[in-house]
Amino acid sequence: MKAGSKLEKILTSGQFAVTGELGPPRGADVEVIKKKAEHLRGMVDSINVTDNQTSVVRMCSMAVCKLLLEMGLEPNLQMTCRDRNRIAIQSDLLGAYALGIKNVLCLSGDHNKFGDHPQAKNVFDIDSIQLIQTVKQMRDDGKLLSGQECEGVPKFFIGAAANPFGDPFDFRPIRLAKKVEAGVDFIQTQCIYNMEKFREYMKRVVDMGLAEKCYILAGITPLKSLGMARYMAKFVPGLDVPDYYLKRLAGVEKKKQAEEGIKIAIEQIQEVREIEGVAGIHLMAIEWEHKVPEIIKAAGLYPRPEVN
Amino acid sequence: MVVAERKPIKEILAMMAEYKKILLVGCKGCVTVCCAGGTKEVGILASALRIAKKKEGKEFEVIERTLERQCDPEYIEQVASIVENDGIEAILSMACSVGPQYLAKRFNVPVYPALNTTFIGGALEHGVWAEFCQACGNCVIHHFGGICPVSRCSKSLFNGPCGGSAGGKCEINPEVDCAWHLIYERMKALGKLDDMAKVFPIKDWSTSRDGGPRKVVREDMKL
Numbered sequence: 001m002k003a004g005s006k007l008e009k010i011l012t013s014g015q016f017a018v019t020g021e022l023g024p025p026r027g028a029d030v031e032v033i034k035k036k037a038e039h040l041r042g043m044v045d046s047i048n049v050t051d052n053q054t055s056v057v058r059m060c061s062m063a064v065c066k067l068l069l070e071m072g073l074e075p076n077l078q079m080t081c082r083d084r085n086r087i088a089i090q091s092d093l094l095g096a097y098a099l100g101i102k103n104v105l106c107l108s109g110d111h112n113k114f115g116d117h118p119q120a121k122n123v124f125d126i127d128s129i130q131l132i133q134t135v136k137q138m139r140d141d142g143k144l145l146s147g148q149e150c151e152g153v154p155k156f157f158i159g160a161a162a163n164p165f166g167d168p169f170d171f172r173p174i175r176l177a178k179k180v181e182a183g184v185d186f187i188q189t190q191c192i193y194n195m196e197k198f199r200e201y202m203k204r205v206v207d208m209g210l211a212e213k214c215y216i217l218a219g220i221t222p223l224k225s226l227g228m229a230r231y232m233a234k235f236v237p238g239l240d241v242p243d244y245y246l247k248r249l250a251g252v253e254k255k256k257q258a259e260e261g262i263k264i265a266i267e268q269i270q271e272v273r274e275i276e277g278v279a280g281i282h283l284m285a286i287e288w289e290h291k292v293p294e295i296i297k298a299a300g301l302y303p304r305p306e307v308n
Numbered sequence: 309m310v311v312a313e314r315k316p317i318k319e320i321l322a323m324m325a326e327y328k329k330i331l332l333v334g335c336k337g338c339v340t341v342c343c344a345g346g347t348k349e350v351g352i353l354a355s356a357l358r359i360a361k362k363k364e365g366k367e368f369e370v371i372e373r374t375l376e377r378q379c380d381p382e383y384i385e386q387v388a389s390i391v392e393n394d395g396i397e398a399i400l401s402m403a404c405s406v407g408p409q410y411l412a413k414r415f416n417v418p419v420y421p422a423l424n425t426t427f428i429g430g431a432l433e434h435g436v437w438a439e440f441c442q443a444c445g446n447c448v449i450h451h452f453g454g455i456c457p458v459s460r461c462s463k464s465l466f467n468g469p470c471g472g473s474a475g476g477k478c479e480i481n482p483e484v485d486c487a488w489h490l491i492y493e494r495m496k497a498l499g500k501l502d503d504m505a506k507v508f509p510i511k512d513w514s515t516s517r518d519g520g521p522r523k524v525v526r527e528d529m530k531l
């Protein structure tokens with residue numbers, strides 16, 4: 001056991017894992033977090049807490065992770081390289097571990113141009129793959145990047161993201177291999193809609209032996225409406241929403257689109273479960289946390305395994 | 309070269325609001341090549357200022373000069389007699405931002421930049437320039453097929469492309485090429501894709517601006 005988090009225990013015991021996601025509020029309201037988190041209780045094994053996602057200022061991921069711990073839930077600290085240099089990154093990692101956080105997801109981060117402070121100076125001192133290396137060095141060698149020994153070694157279960165739909169497609173499995181080489185333990189993918197392409201990606205990943213070296217959780221985001229599906233298809237770079245889903249949503253009346261979206265998500269979960277090398281799902285129900293129990297139950301993923 | 313562009317005329321006029329006589333100095337270096345501050349642009353800006361001041365009914369005189377370079381004290385000296393004897397109230401420099409700083413160091417009159425110094429780059433086509441270098445102080449482009457990830461990838465990634473790369477374009481803007489897509493294509497063409505599979509280590513930024521203002525000292529050239 002590297003970190004002994006619940007997520008790690010479930011994955012290493014060969015059980016299908018389910019992770020969820022919680023976006024902190026654009027303010028200091030704790031109640032919002034509690035409400036969202038309660039929807040996820042018992043439904044997911046670990047909850048990703050986003051780090052100022054899309055570069056919009058939100059409550060800090062570490063604080064929200066701590067609130068989740070206090071609620072008896074397991075957090076997964078998302079950490080981007082956009083807003084912190086190596087000094088702040090290592091300092092935050094030490095602090096996070098001291099608070100009891102055991103999972104960390106290493107990301108480069110969305111560019112600040114997208115967010116609510118496009119005037120900000122960005123950092124990008126290191127990149128996501130180098131961040132994986134950093135966390136691993138701290139954990140396995142007990143050393144900071146400077147070579148300084150850690151007084152108390154942070155033992156994290158190290159995660160990273162992968163986008164099978166980014167270009168160039170042929171490079172995507174190689175990039176995953178780099179994350180594995182850097183020391184990643186688990187991967188959460190970008191939302192999958194183009195199942196055919198994902199299958200092809202996973203085939204290559206499995207052929208390269210990567211699925212044995214890290215646990216791959218397939219990213220699922222239920223489509224709430226035709227509008228959302230269209231937006232994602234058109235405006236989210238590196239996201240692939242095939243036309244047949246747009247048509248399918250357009251085919252039902254507006255009131256019923258949410259229901260249809262959930263149906264699609266459940267089908268997608270069934271499909272990814274059949275794909276070799278998929279060790280779990282990462283369910284990103286963005287501002288739709290209350291639908292998570294319904295989806296998880298309908299997908300036959302409830303109850304979640306108990307570990308100790 | 310250093311690429312620059314002229315500030316909006318309104319901003320320059322606001323800088324010049326209180327002056328009746330100024331020296332406008334261009335530069336024959338980089339800013340001539342990128343058509344921002346050479347003899348021609350000095351002439352255009354001088355006329356624009358004269359016309360605007362005349363419209364406001366204000367007395368205004370501009371003396372125009374274009375120096376060989378403004379990043380060299382030797383050439384700065386060439387305007388000394390004008391600045392010191394001709395009642396110059398302010399100097400407006402059309403060089404990259406090194407020029408106005410050299411002028412300010414030499415002369416006891418207020419100096420203003422007429423240009424925004426934008427980046428180290430080159431022309432892509434007539435009238436279009438792009439950034440190619442961020443002067444990190446330790447060039448590593450040979451690892452990336454001759455393409456600079458520091459300046460040309462929006463996130464300065466060393467192990468890209470990130471998940472936002474789509475159709476050869478960067479996630480920040482469909483008008484911006486994804487540097488890492490270019491690196492991939494180039495490495496493929498060079499038969500060096502295997503190199504791209506290696507994790508590139510963390511960069512030492514101490515040679516960059518992060519190490520404080522920089523200086524190059526060449527002992528062999530010191531007099």
Ligand code: SF4
Pocket residue numbers: 440441442443444445446447448449456457458459
């Ligand atoms: S690697 Fe550094 S020196 Fe070389 S082009 Fe890029 S920024 Fe400039």
Ligand code: SF4
Pocket residue numbers: 460461462463464465468469470471472473474477478479480485486487488489
């Ligand atoms: S899309 Fe390409 S250029 Fe833009 S940030 Fe990602 S890797 Fe860098």
